[in-house]
Amino acid sequence: MFVSDSVAPRRPRIQSRAEASILHADLDSFYASVEQRDQPWLRGKPVIVGGGVVLAASYEAKAFGIRTPMNAGQALRLCPHAIVVPPRMSAYAEASKAVFAVFHDTTPVVEGISIDEAFLDVSGLRRISGEPIDIGHRLRAQVADQVGLPISVGIARNKFLAKVASAVAKPDGLRLVEPGGELDFLHPLPVQRLWGVGKVTSATLHANGITRIGQLAELGEPHLRAILGPAAARHLFALSWARDPRRVETGTRRRSIGAQRALGRRPRDPEEIAAYLDGLTDRLGRRLRAADRVCRTVVLRLRFDDFTRATRSHTLVEATDASTAIRHAARQLLHTAQPLIAERGITLIGLALTNLDDADTMQLTLPLQARADNTLDATLDDLRRRFGSSAVTRAALLRSGEGISVPLLPD
Known part of the structure; x- marks a missing residue:
């Protein structure tokens, strides 16, 4: 059967529920x-x-x-x-x-x-x-x-x-996207409204003349792949046609937890930076134990004075919630990054714990004994829970404090 080249391709079907709910x-x-x-x-x-x-x-x-x-x-x-x-x-x-x-x-x-x-x-x-x-x-x-x-x-x-x-x-409003009117609502909006389009991706799209979501949708995934790569092209093209099959999920747990501290632009000596890292370690260790989780991977994040960033990670032999083990891994990562810090300066230090698992699934080691609940970590956690997070702190942080701890949803 002959099909004319002038026949417009059929628009991708919107994959979603029947009602806006x-x-x-x-x-x-x-x-x-x-x-x-x-x-x-x-x-x-x-x-x-x-x-x-x-x-x-x-x-x-x-x-x-x-x-x-x-x-x-x-x-x-x-x-x-x-x-x-x-x-x-x-x-x-x-x-x-x-x-x-x-x-x-x-x-x-x-x-x-x-x-x-x-x-x-x-x-x-x-x-x-x-x-x-x-x-x-x-x-x-x-x-x-x-x-x-x-x-x-x-x-x-x-x-x-x-x-x-x-x-x-x-601000302070309500907007209903009527079923059937999704593309009329979505396509006139700037590409920055798409999940995954930040400054870098936005600049790339703008450099190729794509400023609106409708333009991205009409471009087609193959052309978009040449601009952004296969993964980003697949993701953004689906969103540009309002495709998102995900359900509202309840009871999901975090895949990682993290904390960071802005340091400003003045020079910092290695001991001061290490003290801030210890404070982040203590904070994340408390959160880990409060949620009955353990971690396998420790990730150090750095932002330098020239606004570039670097990430270093280390995977532990065994999953843990012990602050001492996490601190040791974090300190090792910081030590390897010190030459970069000395060269570029540092404006922010962050720490993340990933590969999380439930604490009750942790493999027991011989001799098979339940996890101790009378450890130093447990005692410090109890003191901070009863008297506030600043009740006990490291001596190196007495003047500067542990920094701002942003409130989070329960895990």
Whole structure:
């Protein structure tokens, strides 16, 4: 059978559910909103949360171009009259718990992404709670009334579109992507709205004349593969046609945990850097044990004064949750990276623990005995749990402290 070359290729079919019943709920400028809620005199003013680095900015501050994680000095040059407030992590953790209580009252199917955003599946709740858009409006009203915070909600047939819709709805809004209208909503948006398109990928696409999602979709995967490589092309092309078959998952556990500390741009001696790394080790060890997890791989992350980055990793012989073993591996990685640090300077040090597993699945060694619960780690964890994280600290960190510990969802 002869097929004319002029026949347009059939558009890829959207793979998603029949109704728009996935909600993405995202608190607006979370840290800054909590500060404006608790200190009414800050409302309507440009607020920066942080110290040396901007951790959050109110929408009034964002209007001046302030973004996270911008240097605080640069932020104040953009907006000299901005009000800088120190972070209160315990207040943000409490606000997050209250918001997630509203989420779980709305539907049992909640997938937390971070302390200020989550996906909610409301399919099957029509007879009980009404249409998804009614549920979204009610959710926003309950968060405002019970927690006192603004939240934006996107509603769509899949997770990707729901997240894009909530971003488009900001600040303090709601956006429903009607079934059948996904491509009309998605294609006019800039390519930066696609998951996985950061500064580098965005610059590459722009250099090839691709600025809108619709242009990327029409280009085709083979041409996109030549620009970005096979994996990125496959991922972004699927998203450009609104394909995202993932379900809202509950009860999933983290694949890794991490912490980092910004060091500024002044020179640091090796002992000071090592002390900061020890503080990160102690913090991650506590989180690991609190979640009853063990790790196999320790990853050191560095950012240099010229804004380049480096990563070093080491896989342990046995999975562990012992701070001593993690610290030893981290110190070895830091030692191998010292020549680079001396050459380029250092502005940030980070540590991540990956290849996580449940502690109760850890292989026992001979003689077969249960894991001890009277270790130094367990004693220190108990003291910090009862009297606060700063109750016991390393002598090398007495003046500088352990740094900011960002609140996280329970694992």
